[in-house]
Amino acid sequence: MAKRKIKVHKSIDKANMKQYEINGIKRSDEYIYFCSVCKKITCLDRSYSSKGHRLICDRCAMIHFPKIDDDTHYRHIDYQALLSWCTEDNQNQSEFADAKQTESNQSTKGD
Numbered sequence: 633m634a635k636r637k638i639k640v641h642k643s644i645d646k647a648n649m650k651q652y653e654i655n656g657i658k659r660s661d662e663y664i665y666f667c668s669v670c671k672k673i674t675c676l677d678r679s680y681s682s683k684g685h686r687l688i689c690d691r692c693a694m695i696h697f698p699k700i701d702d703d704t705h706y707r708h709i710d711y712q713a714l715l716s717w718c719t720e721d722n723q724n725q726s727e728f729a730d731a732k733q734t735e736s737n738q739s740t741k742g743d
């Protein structure tokens with residue numbers, strides 16, 4: 633399979649990851665995220681991402697990851713391709729994990 637070339641806006645990608653780090657899935661219905669492909673405002677419920685990384689709105693997902701159902705001929709989203717694209721080259725993921733680890737390590741109580 634050929635590698636997909638979808639232009640991701642880096643600054644939006646960063647902002648989304650930060651937003652996700654702060655809120656997680658708590659505010660999933662609030663329009664506080666931006667599609668990293670078309671720049672339109674969206675929310676977690678209407679988009680796909682790897683913890684905010686490569687967040688893509690449902691409209692873009694349908695355009696870039698189409699899958700035609702053999703039986704119904706309906707256009708669906710190819711979730712498998714979408715998921716592997718979202719998780720691809722997410723280097724910040726480990727950075728976040730490291731930061732959280734050092735935080736929890738600071739629980740030294742001396743009495």
Ligand SMILES: [Zn+2]
Nearest residue numbers: 667670689692
């Ligand atoms: Zn979009």
